[in-house]
Amino acid sequence: MHNLKSVFRRELPVFAALLQEQISTLPPLTRPVAAHILNSGGKRLRPLLTLLTGRSLGPHHQDLYTLGTAVEILHAASLLHDDILDNAPLRRGRPAAHTLFGVSSVILAGDAMLGKALLRVSSLRDPRLTACFAEAVMHTAEGEIDEGANLRNPDLSHEDYLRIITDKTAWVLRASCELGALRAGGGDAAVAAAGDFGLHLGIAFQMVDDALDFSPPSVTGKPCGGDLREGKITPPLLLYLRSLSESERTAFKTSFQANALKNEELEATAAAIFAGGFAHKTRSLADRHLENARAALALFPAGRERDILDEVVNFVRHRKQ
Amino acid sequence: MHNLKSVFRRELPVFAALLQEQISTLPPLTRPVAAHILNSGGKRLRPLLTLLTGRSLGPHHQDLYTLGTAVEILHAASLLHDDILDNAPLRRGRPAAHTLFGVSSVILAGDAMLGKALLRVSSLRDPRLTACFAEAVMHTAEGEIDEGANLRNPDLSHEDYLRIITDKTAWVLRASCELGALRAGGGDAAVAAAGDFGLHLGIAFQMVDDALDFSPPSVTGKPCGGDLREGKITPPLLLYLRSLSESERTAFKTSFQANALKNEELEATAAAIFAGGFAHKTRSLADRHLENARAALALFPAGRERDILDEVVNFVRHRKQ
Numbered sequence: 001m002h003n004l005k006s007v008f009r010r011e012l013p014v015f016a017a018l019l020q021e022q023i024s025t026l027p028p029l030t031r032p033v034a035a036h037i038l039n040s041g042g043k044r045l046r047p048l049l050t051l052l053t054g055r056s057l058g059p060h061h062q063d064l065y066t067l068g069t070a071v072e073i074l075h076a077a078s079l080l081h082d083d084i085l086d087n088a089p090l091r092r093g094r095p096a097a098h099t100l101f102g103v104s105s106v107i108l109a110g111d112a113m114l115g116k117a118l119l120r121v122s123s124l125r126d127p128r129l130t131a132c133f134a135e136a137v138m139h140t141a142e143g144e145i146d147e148g149a150n151l152r153n154p155d156l157s158h159e160d161y162l163r164i165i166t167d168k169t170a171w172v173l174r175a176s177c178e179l180g181a182l183r184a185g186g187g188d189a190a191v192a193a194a195g196d197f198g199l200h201l202g203i204a205f206q207m208v209d210d211a212l213d214f215s216p217p218s219v220t221g222k223p224c225g226g227d228l229r230e231g232k233i234t235p236p237l238l239l240y241l242r243s244l245s246e247s248e249r250t251a252f253k254t255s256f257q258a259n260a261l262k263n264e265e266l267e268a269t270a271a272a273i274f275a276g277g278f279a280h281k282t283r284s285l286a287d288r289h290l291e292n293a294r295a296a297l298a299l300f301p302a303g304r305e306r307d308i309l310d311e312v313v314n315f316v317r318h319r320k321q
Numbered sequence: 322m323h324n325l326k327s328v329f330r331r332e333l334p335v336f337a338a339l340l341q342e343q344i345s346t347l348p349p350l351t352r353p354v355a356a357h358i359l360n361s362g363g364k365r366l367r368p369l370l371t372l373l374t375g376r377s378l379g380p381h382h383q384d385l386y387t388l389g390t391a392v393e394i395l396h397a398a399s400l401l402h403d404d405i406l407d408n409a410p411l412r413r414g415r416p417a418a419h420t421l422f423g424v425s426s427v428i429l430a431g432d433a434m435l436g437k438a439l440l441r442v443s444s445l446r447d448p449r450l451t452a453c454f455a456e457a458v459m460h461t462a463e464g465e466i467d468e469g470a471n472l473r474n475p476d477l478s479h480e481d482y483l484r485i486i487t488d489k490t491a492w493v494l495r496a497s498c499e500l501g502a503l504r505a506g507g508g509d510a511a512v513a514a515a516g517d518f519g520l521h522l523g524i525a526f527q528m529v530d531d532a533l534d535f536s537p538p539s540v541t542g543k544p545c546g547g548d549l550r551e552g553k554i555t556p557p558l559l560l561y562l563r564s565l566s567e568s569e570r571t572a573f574k575t576s577f578q579a580n581a582l583k584n585e586e587l588e589a590t591a592a593a594i595f596a597g598g599f600a601h602k603t604r605s606l607a608d609r610h611l612e613n614a615r616a617a618l619a620l621f622p623a624g625r626e627r628d629i630l631d632e633v634v635n636f637v638r639h640r641k642q
Contacts, residue, residue, distance in 0.1 A: 027463030104406040115458030122451035130443035137436030142348030
């Protein structure tokens with residue numbers, strides 16, 4: 001990962017400075033909330049995708065930073081709203097914004113950040129960029145609602161799950177790549193390839209996340225089974241359910257649906273899911289989408305940026321946290 | 322109000338149909354929430370302003386409906402988030418959306434509606450429109466936070482109050498008019514006049530609202546003193562406080578700040594504020610802003626639309642609910 005690491009090291013401070021600048025031009029009362037979420041140590045995967053896609057398909061241009069920054073601000077705004085819904089006490093090991101600033105301020109800071117991101121995109125005066133951005137806002141919200149509506153629904157199908165994570169997670173990664181391709185002046189085929197790449201990368205990214213949630217703390221450094229506790233249905237659980245006998249499955253579904261599983265039962269189930277290899281199998285499902293991403297990437301012009309995007313595919317495949 | 326009424330009667334069904342169309346293209350799970358808030362009997366003041374401003378400054382164009390619809394969707398989205406913050410049980414006499422659909426769905430439906438409104442604006446392919454819209458999103462959020470941060474702050478000045486309502490309420494009315502002027506191809510002076518008109522109309526609109534909150538139910542059909550109960554500082558209360566003796570004021574401030582006023586005290590204070598003429602005086606403050614709005618309107622080309630906008634000024638001045 002020599003190239004990816006060096007790009008990461010070079011670009012991270014650039015994005016940090018640009019985000020700082022954007023925070024300082026937000027309405028005053030929203031700044032502390034924006035600073036809290038934007039400085040919480042994200043990997044800046046989305047802006048890097050915009051930058052690399054744009055540079056792969058056209059010459060480097062400062063606008064790619066503007067778009068990358070906007071995408072990161074949009075992502076942060078959706079994390080703010082998302083943590084409220086999940087009633088999450090922590091985000092990346094630090095107190096979630098709403099526990100520090102209150103729910104009202106955080107809802108509104110998210111709105112203001114959305115407005116700011118939009119203002120950045122619209123400053124580039126290309127309506128295709130604004131439309132792509134607006135679609136991402138809508139789909140992310142839809143995915144979150146869809147997920148919430150299907151909490152503790154043990155009859156969720158794999159197709160339902162795919163629909164939810166495509167909206168909730170993958171759409172913004174897709175938009176990150178499309179924005180780069182559009183700004184690079186890519187034709188329809190190039191923009192479609194960039195979108196496909198981001199979409200499948202995003203689906204795989206979420207699947208790996210869902211697999212990691214059942215991996216022991218010795219691997220991830222985080223407690224496991226959080227999704228199970230929250231009632232989220234993900235592939236490791238779906239695969240586990242399929243492995244049970246009819247009567248075991250019915251008993252589990254009933255308790256799970258009623259949120260009646262005791263702490264020891266939750267821990268035992270999470271351990272059984274990992275021991276049964278269902279986290280590992282979920283990573284295999286993710287691999288298929290990473291292959292699709294790679295197929296889309298093959299349509300990009302050969303070169304350094306394409307190689308680095310290929311390293312991003314590997315990064316998603318192998319990440320441990 | 323012959324002209325305003327006939328425009329209202331003619332355009333309302335048009336906007337209703339267009340909004341219905343937009344609701345039907347929202348992500349499925351957000352549609353019931355959007356329908357609930359958008360069909361709750363609003364006056365469609367903002368889209369009418371876009372339509373009338375645009376027609377006054379240029380030829381009629383279908384795009385004015387697109388912009389008006391976007392502004393109404395933005396306004397509805399901000400009402401959804403606002404009602405959560407205020408923990409309001411009712412909106413226009415009907416259950417507030419979050420009491421029916423849950424807080425999570427309503428936060429996200431608001432986000433999706435923002436995305437949809439943005440998509441409508443960006444479809445017109447004019448970055449000045451998108452930028453104007455984005456500014457309105459940011460300022461509305463800032464105003465809401467500012468208001469929340471100053472609840473039960475009895476030392477709020479009139480200038481603080483003006484800053485809050487300019488962001489919270491007036492900015493969207495300003496944007497409604499600016500969007501119409503921009504689409505009409507108005508020059509800088511015309512766009513500035515349209516913005517000034519909307520801004521002062523919006524400030525006055527909020528002041529009249531705040532005066533009505535202290536008017537007896539026999540006038541408004543609604544219980545009075547709601548703002549006082551919620552701890553909102555508005556001109557009737559500020560003027561009342563100024564009329565008290567030093568010791569009375571200190572005593573009131575202390576109880577108000579601590580939210581320690583009993584129900585009878587709240588009712589007696591609300592009645593004293595109305596009897597002391599402070600709601601009436603607030604309407605006089607609003608009148609000054611309506612005069613500013615009228616001065617801006619004088620810069621519009623003479624004609625039927627300008628006359629109707631003048632009727633809107635009168636409507637804001639005299640409204641009883």
